Amino acid sequence: MIDLKQLEQSFESTATALRRRGVDETKLADLKQLFEEKKALRQKLETAQAEQNAKSRLFGEYKREGKDLSALQAEVAANKKRIAELNEALKRVEERLLNEAAAVPNLPDPDVPDGEDENDNVELKRVLEPTTFDFQPKEHWELAESNGWIDFERGVKVAKSRFSSLRGMGARLERALINYMLDFNRKRGFEEVWVPAIVNDASLYGTGQLPKFADDLFKIEGEELYLIPTAEVPLTNLYRDEILSREQLPLKMTAHTPCFRKEAGSAGRDTRGIIRQHQFDKVELVCITRPEESDRVFEEMVACASDLLTSLGLPHRHVLLCAGDMGFSAAKTIDLEVWLPGQGCYREISSVSNTRDFQARRAKIRFKDENRKNRLVHTLNGSSLAVGRTLIAIMENYQQKDGAIAVPDALKPYL
RNA sequence: CGGGGGAUGGCUGAGUGGUCGAAAGCGGCGGUCUUGAAAACCGUUGUAGCGCAAGCUACCCAGGGUUCGAAUCCCUGUCCCCCGGCCA
Numbered sequence: 001m002i003d004l005k006q007l008e009q010s011f012e013s014t015a016t017a018l019r020r021r022g023v024d025e026t027k028l029a030d031l032k033q034l035f036e037e038k039k040a041l042r043q044k045l046e047t048a049q050a051e052q053n054a055k056s057r058l059f060g061e062y063k064r065e066g067k068d069l070s071a072l073q074a075e076v077a078a079n080k081k082r083i084a085e086l087n088e089a090l091k092r093v094e095e096r097l098l099n100e101a102a103a104v105p106n107l108p109d110p111d112v113p114d115g116e117d118e119n120d121n122v123e124l125k126r127v128l129e130p131t132t133f134d135f136q137p138k139e140h141w142e143l144a145e146s147n148g149w150i151d152f153e154r155g156v157k158v159a160k161s162r163f164s165s166l167r168g169m170g171a172r173l174e175r176a177l178i179n180y181m182l183d184f185n186r187k188r189g190f191e192e193v194w195v196p197a198i199v200n201d202a203s204l205y206g207t208g209q210l211p212k213f214a215d216d217l218f219k220i221e222g223e224e225l226y227l228i229p230t231a232e233v234p235l236t237n238l239y240r241d242e243i244l245s246r247e248q249l250p251l252k253m254t255a256h257t258p259c260f261r262k263e264a265g266s267a268g269r270d271t272r273g274i275i276r277q278h279q280f281d282k283v284e285l286v287c288i289t290r291p292e293e294s295d296r297v298f299e300e301m302v303a304c305a306s307d308l309l310t311s312l313g314l315p316h317r318h319v320l321l322c323a324g325d326m327g328f329s330a331a332k333t334i335d336l337e338v339w340l341p342g343q344g345c346y347r348e349i350s351s352v353s354n355t356r357d358f359q360a361r362r363a364k365i366r367f368k369d370e371n372r373k374n375r376l377v378h379t380l381n382g383s384s385l386a387v388g389r390t391l392i393a394i395m396e397n398y399q400q401k402d403g404a405i406a407v408p409d410a411l412k413p414y415l
Numbered sequence: 416c417g418g419g420g421g422a423u424g425g426c427u428g429a430g431u432g433g434u435c436g437a438a439a440g441c442g443g444c445g446g447u448c449u450u451g452a453a454a455a456c457c458g459u460u461g462u463a464g465c466g467c468a469a470g471c472u473a474c475c476c477a478g479g480g481u482u483c484g485a486a487u488c489c490c491u492g493u494c495c496c497c498c499g500g501c502c503a
Contacts, residue, residue: 043465046472053472056484060433069483076483243425243462372444374462 001361002104004035004097017107020114020323031104034097041093045086052079102205103212106358108323109332115322121335122322127306128315130339131397138399139342140392141273144170146403149395150274161271162263162278166391173394173407174281176414177387178256181283181308185384188304190254190285195234197257198225203237206363208329208355215264218278227260231284232381236359239288243374244367250289250297254384256281274388275347281387287380290367291357294378298354302334305350305384312408314393315339317346331356338389342396349389352382 007014007028015028055076062069113122131137144150149170155163166174186192201224204210209217209229218227228234235253244251259282270276285304287297302318309316321333330353337346357376360366366374398406407415 039465042472046465049473050471052483057434059483073483080483372460 001101001358002107003357003361004031004101007032008035014107018104020108020112021105021326022116022324023104027100028104031097031100034093034100038090038093038097041086041090045083045090048079048083048086052076052083055079099211102362105326105328106331106355108326109354109356112326112332113320113322114324116324117322118325120322121325122320124318124320124334126315126317127310128313128339130315131341133341133399133401135401137341137396138403139273140340140395143342143395143399143403143405144273147395147405149173159278162276164274164277170391172415173391173411174387176411177390178281178283180411180414181384181387182254182256184308184311185254185283185285185304188300190252190304193235193238193253193255195231195238195255195257197228197234197260199228199233199237200224201226203233203240203363206237206240207233207359208362209233212328216262218260218262228257229261230259230381230383231255231257231282232286235284235286236288236365236379236381237363239365239377240363242365244288244365244377246290246367246369249367249377250287250293252297253286254283255286256283256387258282274392277388280389283384283387285352285380285382285384288365289378289380290369291375291378294354294356294380298332298334298352298380301352301380301382301384302336305336305352305382308384309336309338309349311410312390312394313410314390314397314408316349327351327353329353329355329358331358336385338393340393340396342399347389349393350383350385352380354378354380 002014002018011028011032015023015025018028019025055072058072059069061067062072113120115121141150141152145152147169148167151165151167155165158165182192198220201210204217204226217229220226234257235255238253239251258279260279263276263278266276274280285301287294287301289297306316306318316336316338319335319337321330321335326333333351333353335348336350336352338349339345340347356378359379360376363379365377365379367377369375394408395405398408400406
């Protein structure tokens with residue numbers, strides 16, 4: 001959630017920042033007006049309530065002294081009606097305000113480039129040279145098929161399209177990768193955490209998936225529960241409605257979970273292979289920090305994911321997302337894209353975002369600062385890495401002329 | 416899923432209609448004492464909104480209701496605990 005006070009007091013700069021994300025300015029003007037309307041209504045209501053409280057207190061006194069109550073009763077009854085009306089009006093305005101405010105994306109950081117989509121993203125750097133072959137490299141689904149690592153048809157039979165099953169070395173590598181990644185992150189100071197893969201709507205609201213993106217989620221029938229689209233949701237929400245002490249920060253966590261996404265808007269995209277599945281494994285990084293240190297921690301997270309790829313010998317590049325291509329909650333995002341020789345292009349394998357106080361405001365995660373004031377924390381999340389896509393990257397980068405696949409040295413102890 | 420009991424401030428726990436934002440204890444913070452510490456003693460200690468301030472308003476799980484007035488009474492929901500059933 002954006003800071004409505006900031007919107008009210010610095011409308012121009014806020015609107016300018018949000019225009020970069022395609023937010024309509026008239027909508028923001030409406031929002032500002034609603035906010036002011038709410039303030040005015042609340043003031044009226046509170047004045048009326050103060051009056052009611054003062055008069056109600058007189059009842060006890062009057063009774064003790066045996067005074068006549070009828071005049072007082074009439075006044076209080078009229079005021080009561082007014083309070084009810086004001087209350088009603090306030091509630092309506094607040095509901096509208098909340099609905100509209102909850103649908104506004106985060107402000108992009110000043111150093112985030114302008115742009116509409118992935119074509120305007122900025123490549124920051126490349127790590128490792130793209131793998132070269134003296135034969136025509138294959139795409140991962142061919143390799144998966146010939147090596148018997150992925151069973152596409154039976155996965156679909158058991159569930160539906162965009163589901164699959166890993167077999168033999170494919171499944172073992174998936175598990176090895178998970179363990180390797182968790183250990184790698186732990187050595188970088190991230191606490192290993194295990195979390196529920198089902199969360200409630202309050203959690204999804206807290207991290208920004210709800211109310212706007214309900215269509216992307218698998219909902220449990222008859223319950224206000226959902227399968228998680230990313231471990232970011234349970235990890236961040238571990239601290240929802242909490243006030244942390246300064247000493248606890250920064251919190252650095254890592255977790256492996258399955259992730260479930262409907263991929264509602266992706267019909268026809270990446271239908272071959274396991275690039276885009278309804279269920280996939282991911283090892284996630286989530287940090288909760290003081291505002292002053294979130295930039296530093298952001299860099300640590302990017303470095304952690306990038307070094308992980310390097311340690312697996314996977315060529316990749318860092319991409320700074322433009323304002324139009326960022327996710328709803330992010331103020332700044334760096335994607336890591338891994339080189340896929342079979343496809344001959346870079347594909348997203350990790351995404352690290354600083355949401356600043358956007359999620360913290362929604363989820364009410366605060367800390368006591370040095371003056372014992374409660375302030376919003378900054379929350380950050382990043383994949384480290386999408387495990388299925390890492391498996392793909394290994395298949396395509398480590399393929400041999402005969403179609404066999406070598407194992408990266410780093411993973412050998414895990415197999 | 417069936418039966419019973421609960422939900423109060425950082426924690427424990429009192430409070431069953433009228434200065435209750437809430438006793439008491441513990442904890443935290445500041446101080447006195449001490450070479451230092453402990454103990455003891457004194458003071459202080461929830462969150463949010465509005466306001467220059469004094470102050471006002473809201474919050475005792477959540478949402479409704481009764482009442483001039485609700486932490487306290489009524490209804491609904493959620494969560495937790497105990498007993499039983501089922502179960503990795």
